[in-house]
Amino acid sequence: MTIATLNHRFDGPADAPVVILGPSLGTELGMWDAQIPELSRDHRVLRYDLRGHGRSHPVPGTDSVADLVGDVLTLADSYGIGRFAYAGVSLGGAVGLWMGVHRPERLTGLIACCSSARFGEPEGWRERAATVRAQGMRQLADTVIRRWFTPEYIEREPAAVRRILEMLYACPPEGYAGCCDALAGYDLRAELGRIGAPTLVIGAERDPSTPLEHARELAAGIPGATLVEVADAAHLANIQQAEAVTSAMLAHLTAGVRG
Numbered sequence: 001m002t003i004a005t006l007n008h009r010f011d012g013p014a015d016a017p018v019v020i021l022g023p024s025l026g027t028e029l030g031m032w033d034a035q036i037p038e039l040s041r042d043h044r045v046l047r048y049d050l051r052g053h054g055r056s057h058p059v060p061g062t063d064s065v066a067d068l069v070g071d072v073l074t075l076a077d078s079y080g081i082g083r084f085a086y087a088g089v090s091l092g093g094a095v096g097l098w099m100g101v102h103r104p105e106r107l108t109g110l111i112a113c114c115s116s117a118r119f120g121e122p123e124g125w126r127e128r129a130a131t132v133r134a135q136g137m138r139q140l141a142d143t144v145i146r147r148w149f150t151p152e153y154i155e156r157e158p159a160a161v162r163r164i165l166e167m168l169y170a171c172p173p174e175g176y177a178g179c180c181d182a183l184a185g186y187d188l189r190a191e192l193g194r195i196g197a198p199t200l201v202i203g204a205e206r207d208p209s210t211p212l213e214h215a216r217e218l219a220a221g222i223p224g225a226t227l228v229e230v231a232d233a234a235h236l237a238n239i240q241q242a243e244a245v246t247s248a249m250l251a252h253l254t255a256g257v258r259g
């Protein structure tokens with residue numbers, strides 16, 4: 001396994017409990033901006049760019065979520081952070097779920113937002129990887145943006161949508177494609193019962209990428225998990241319904257995690 005050095009950023013008091021935030025495919029650590037003022041009041045928030053995204057370099061040969069988990073654990077180790085709460089959106093959530101199954105000793109708590117135990121058929125991800133390797137990022141925009149936000153939000157908040165699209169455009173195709181390959185091989189459906197960390201699952205009512213059934217499957221499979229369903233949001237619910245998602249996260253981080 002090759003480890004990537006991840007671009008990252010800290011917010012909040014240095015002596016507060018740590019929460020690590022993982023972004024989704026095609027986005028950057030700035031996708032969490034709306035959550036930072038509230039989360040960083042009482043937490044040391046560590047955000048990162050996935051390998052091959054934002055300012056983290058691509059690693060040729062990336063093909064598993066385990067690779068992405070290795071990057072995060074190496075980052076935490078480099079700061080002497082042994083245990084932490086982890087929250088991720090979509091692929092970022094898959095990183096946390098994989099940790100919950102395979103590296104449970106590292107987690108005090110887990111939040112999976114608009115994520116899944118399996119993101120559809122592997123072939124779809126292999127095709128998407130091949131497409132961006134051959135044609136670059138821009139031609140993905142129309143399809144992806146309709147998964148990330150509802151049509152009403154796209155109409156109402158063009159600046160916010162443009163800002164996230166710029167993250168997609170800036171993503172190196174090889175970095176994005178490697179993460180598509182990781183999604184193709186990811187399937188935790190049979191292992192959810194091994195997750196022992198106190199877990200919050202957040203699903204969004206109008207998410208076409210990971211429809212509510214995915215969130216319900218996670219919550220049903222993870223022992224003791226809490227499910228919150230957010231109305232009027234698509235896949236990037238932490239942006240479209242920032243307040244609802246932040247308050248669910250805060251409630252879990254305050255009351256739900258194990259120190």
Ligand SMILES: O=C(O)CC1=CCC(=O)O1
Binds near residue numbers: 023024092144147
């Ligand atoms: O880009 C998409 O279609 C939605 C998505 C799946 C995994 C992820 O992180 O985003």
